[in-house]
Amino acid sequence: MKARRGVTCAVVALWCAALLAQAAMSDPARPASARSPGQLRHDLSRVRSRINQKRAAIRVVRRQERRITGQIEDVEGRLLSAESRLHRIEARLATLRRQRGMVSERIVETERRLAGRRRVLAFRLRQAYQQGRDGYMHVLLKSRSMREYMSRSYYVERIVDADIRLIAAIRADEKRLRADRATLERQEAEQRTLRSELATQSAVYRSSVERKRDLLADVRSTRRSL
Secondary structure, three states: OHHHHHHHHHHHHHHHHHHHHHHHHOOOOOOHHHOOHHHHHHHHHHHHHHHHHHHHHHHHHHHHHHHHHHHHHHHHHHHHHHHHHHHHHHHHHHHHHHHHHHHHHHHHHHHHHHHHHHHHHHHHHHHHHHHOOOHHHHHHHOOOOHHHHHHHHHHHHHHHHHHHHHHHHHHHHHHHHHHHHHHHHHHHHHHHHHHHHHHHHHHHHHHHHHHHHHHHHHHHHHHHOO
């Protein structure tokens, strides 16, 4: 503030000197000592008037600078906000790309595993169909001793348990596939939204940069007008 006052005083002093010199040179054939008191008062009044006009112009320029400075601060705030949002969007998009890759790989692996299990289940169903509904019962009834019956019963039970686990695994794979595909759809929707927001924020950022450039040019212009 003191520096501004010093600049203002210097500008006013220079203007006073220039105006006095101009007044003195307006009639070079007539020395200042030969001027009448009325003429000198008139010249001094004119100098004071111009000084007041210059001071008024300086006050106007200062008000303009304060207004423009406030606008620049507002634009800088929007710039920081836009930059922060851009960084968050880009980071989220990068995370989604990594997650999408992981989910896609898991889907491929689950589909491959599910296809193999379905082939095994189809084979077991063909066997069961060929043996008929009483296939396992027939195997058990053909036992020639209790020991052979217990042994065959154990293996039949193991086969049945394996079939049950196979069916459960197929259902689990199908459930995982549905969940992963739904996750991919949600991620794709979020990516589309984020890309749209990224474009909007980029436009806001570019607009704010251009606005700040214009405001700074206005400040330089008003200072040159002094």
